[in-house]
Amino acid sequence: MAPWTRLALVPLLAQAVTATPVPDAASEDAVQLDQRDSVPEGYESPPYYPTPYGGWASDWAEAYEKAQQVVENMTLAEKVNLTTGTGIFMGPCVGQTGSAPRFGIPNLCLQDSPLGIRNTDHNTAFPAGITVGATFNKDLMYARGVGIGQEARGKGVNIQLGPAVGPLGRKPRGGRIWEGFGADPSLQAIGGAQTIKGMQSTGTIATIKHFIGNEQEMYRMSSVLSKGYSSNIDDRTLHELYLWPFAEGVRAGVGSLMTAYNDVNGSACSQNSKLINGILKDELGFQGFVMTDWLGHYTGVGAALSGLDMSMPGDGAVPLFGDSYWGSELSRSILNGSVPVPRLNDMVTRIVATWYKMDQDADYPLPNFSTNTEDETGPLYPGALFSPSGVVNQYVNVQGDHNITARAVAREAVTLLKNEDNILPLQKNDSLKIFGTDAGGNSDGLNSCSDQGCDKGVLTMGWGSGTARLPYLITPQQGIANVTNNAEFYITDSFPSDVTASANDIAVVFINADSGENYITVEGNPGDRTDAGLYAWHNGDELVKAAAAKFSNVVVVVHTVGPILMEEWIDLESVKGVLVAHLPGQEAGNSLADVLFGDYSPSGHMPYTIPRSESDYPDSVSIIDQPFGQIQDTYTEGLYVDYRHFINANITPRYPFGHGLSYTTFNFSNPSMSVVTALDTAYPAAAPARGATPVYNDSIPAASEVAWSSTTFTRIWRYLYPYLDNPESITASDDYPYPDGYTTTPHAEPRAGGGQGGNPALFDTAFSVQVNVKNTGSRPGKAVAQLYVELPSSLGLDTPSLQLRQFEKTTTLVPNQSETLTLEITRKDVSVWDVDAQDWKAPVNGQGIKLWVGNSVADLPILCVVGGDCSFQ
Incomplete structure (x- = not known):
């Protein structure tokens, strides 16, 4: 999330640059947007329309049924209200949506951060994500998530903006790698999923971010002076590295996702139809809602068609001018037909269903703090020229005994x-x-x-x-x-x-x-x-x-x-x-x-x-300092980042x-491996059919639903509303210049999809490895067993020789005490992404797969060969 709750806004002026240069019919005075620089050949982002509907996953069915009953009775103003932030500084939280009070839905409060409740009081400052990753302790990952969720709920935060699993840590100088869990997709995935499960067990909606390729801070955003860089990532690298932790987050049931500021393959993340519609919502089956990063919303219609569901904090190109790409302009887009009504219905349904999914309709607290001030009283809308005042900070103590968890995480790291x-x-x-x-x-x-x-x-x-x-x-x-x-x-x-x-x-x-x-x-x-x-x-x-x-x-x-x-x-x-x-x-x-x-x-x-030297890294992972023109940050190193690169380049770190x-010291003994689900085919079996999705009356609503004349409240200048002057003058048109490739005909279901995170068969346990760990020293301690996969050359692809896929940590073992650890490996863990088939491919019957277990990527004494035995090397 971006930070303009406290800083000057000058660098953000005229931020109207789009990856797909489509005139925005949501505005009466549409601006011709600048063209993007060309991305390298082979890295273009193809169009993917329309947005798949949410609601077909069985464990979300009840929440979507409740949401449907509400959304089908909403006015256009109420629908638009929930998709658009009220504007920067326009409420107690770093971001908040409008409300739908007829249905008991308040302004939804969104607040940072991945390690605690930002800009508040009587909270816990937990260890950062990178510290959590260093514990290699799944229980602590979960417990920290519970603590963050409890504190968010206690402060009245509906949507907590974490965990962060992007950046992955591709660039060692990258500014925000410490917010995630480490420079490995599996470590990030497990840390992120455990955090999500912990947070959402409290009823707080977790937000996985930043989707995707935000690997450096400089030049990440578009402005009048420069264009946000394009992270150019090939399909296989995207799936096997950068998408991996997001897929596990979706599989864990995460309620919301935040897009990154930058482009991917020449298309802005907040309106990249291939990323949001094609990969996230279709292939990965994401059921929650997608939000922008703060002020990372670049167009109105284009973003809506590409799968964006929520604009944060709602402002347009220039914050605090009282305009928005959505808000009243989204109302206009619905009335003139440029945004189809089914798209808006799906946006709102995803948001309301997530609210129901986390039981936030059941006595969930309202915000009792202000991210804008530490004073007890102050303006309710600090960004307004004139604002009513009141109590803004109630100083609610939400710390509980979370200091114990914080200390345990920091200690085990x-x-x-x-x-x-x-x-x-x-x-x-x-x-x-x-x-x-x-x-x-x-x-x-x-x-x-x-x-x-x-x-x-x-x-x-x-x-x-x-x-x-x-x-x-x-x-x-x-x-x-x-x-x-x-x-x-x-x-x-x-x-x-x-x-x-x-x-x-x-x-x-x-x-x-x-x-x-x-x-x-x-x-x-x-x-x-x-x-x-x-x-x-x-x-x-x-x-x-x-x-x-x-x-x-x-x-x-x-x-x-x-x-x-x-x-x-x-x-x-x-x-x-x-x-x-x-x-x-x-x-x-x-x-x-x-x-x-x-x-x-x-x-x-x-x-x-x-490393021993920064020159030991690939040149392509350096920070790019290019102040003019769009940076083309091409991931030429592919899969070879961090330890994968050092091994491949034969460089000893x-x-x-x-x-x-x-x-103390530990001894690994008695390793064994069993086949749990046979890999009798190269590709997983087809996924079961998807469930039904909500059905609505998709006709354009009456213009009177967004007319100012129908409202009775005092308008706050700069606050973002869904209402229009004289909406009856707006007529639908058939000549809107939609993006290339736009269609309303749904794609066939991706063969790699079918469940949250992908085809459910991908997550069948393929192999189970057990190892006995004994404390052979003189002090109590905990040991970590790390499992790395080596895939055979028979797959016909250049693949890193070792890839972390699982880990487990013992309880505290006193001298001479033993514990047996079980490490389970899924089909996906031993698969590669087949670009041609657009599916995950594994060695049939696991032939040639080697599973290495040990203390680090450079200390792996146990080798288990599929079809053979486990032995010490």
Whole structure:
């Protein structure tokens, strides 16, 4: 989501640029939109019309039946109201729809973020997504989702804008990779699905985002000066990497989806008919509703025809001018026939059905906070020239015991990379010297930087709309001081010249690397790490080297948004311990101290690769800085991102994906594999027939339904309404210039579709692998078993040699205790996307498939061969 709740709007002026240059008949003064630059040959986005109807999935049938009974009795104004935001700053939330009070449907409140409730009070600042991914713990992924959902509900948020599974992390300098769960589609998919299930168990509607290809922050949006970049992705790469976590989110029943700002293959994501109509709603069977990112709505009719269901925050090209691509203009489009009535009915039905699906008709709270101010009272519509005032913040405490979950997530994410001479865990009587501002707090005060848009003190999260205010912060300094009295603190990034070092001293050096969303520039970095690169901020490398030159025992603690280079100091003789604590949220100090002093063994694993040099990555994953003309960001590396690339290029990283040490040791034994559902055909069996969808009277409604004269309320200037002056003058026309390829004749059902997430047969368990894990060390701890698939060359496609497909984590095992883990692999997990057949293809009978199990992508001692046995390598 974009962040213009607090910032200047100048860069957004004249944002009327469209991927398919269609004059917008929804406006009486249609503007001829600029043509897009040509995308490379073979990457064009084909048209896909019309939008498939929702409601055919059996587990959504009851919600759609309820929605149908409401929608068929709605006026045109009520329908348009629910599809269009009321405008930026036009309510308590970062976005809100209009309402349909006759049916008990209030203004629906939409609020950030993926890690907590943004811009409010008495909330929890949970660890970021990348931290959650590092836990490799499905139970904690779910529990954090429950906590976020409970807090959203408690604040009256109908639609919480998370989780984020895009970006995937293709670009290591990308500003928002920390909001997702890691640089692997399966890790992202499992993290996203568990979060969705947890959030929606509370009745809060989750929003999976950003769909799709938003892999860098710079030039993501279209403006009068530039056009948002085009992410040019081939069909197979799209399906096997970037779409994978979205498919699992849909399969988990996610209620809403947010489109990205950028183009994909030359067509803007918010009106890309192939992506929304063809892939999301037809192939993946998505039953919920699709919204724009904030101010990422570029045309009226074109977006509606392409499958968009909700415009957020509702404004047109220039915010706060009181106009919209939808709102009254959507009413006009219905009356003049340019948007078919069935399309509007489906939009509204999807929204109302999702509201019913989450039981929000049953005493769901109204918003009790304001994203616009921390004051108790203030204007109800801050964006209006004149606004009524009232109580806007009730300061409802929704934290519950979520600090326990937050601390557990942050603790289990702590990843031990290096531990020479068993320097860790620290002893309470060790003589410690602590260095770095990252060990302390923000010297300007807690939450003094809007949306965490600075790097001061311990890095708890990146910056931007994916943040939340910290209700409190336990810094590493506090966490360590709570455990030992033998620590001296030097909260500075310049190594003090007067520090003395004895042979028994241990220096603990804190460094970090930050990034965030593009609307804030921090220390020269406009979201992406353009200036800092992959190096530590605030001369962190120099701080480590200075400590290493004086102390014989050094432990480095890293808080980082993503990959960071360690080569300047990692091999220094005195650097004996390295911990990556990721982005821990409010419990930063407690969670770290839990691990530093050995109350818990570290059990985190790296959710991305740590390289030796930035040049080890493919050139195509660099940040593109091209201020004029549309950037063509072509994914020439294909499937080879992160560890897939390092293996394929035969480059040994500093630390591989999945790496993580412990204070104890574990032994894997007795591996076995069983066939659960035979792969007796290359392609899955045809999906069962879809159920019925709602049927309506699709005639154009009476113009009087959107006439101002029929209303009796006081108009708020700049508030977005569905009403028109003199709507009776609008007549239907048959000469609207629809996009190339537009049709009202439905496509045949995709052979890869048929259920939520795709053909249900794709998710049949094909193989089950069991492995016994024993704690063979002297301390309690948890182990993670990671399963990677190696597909045979007989499929005839260039495929990464190893791909993570499943993982499981043990409970806490005391010394000599064992636990058997079961890792289940689906048909889809061992399939490739057949571009010609437009279906998922697996080796018949699993012939040639190898399943590798171990501690990281570079440490896989167990090999199970389909048709054979499991053995140790």
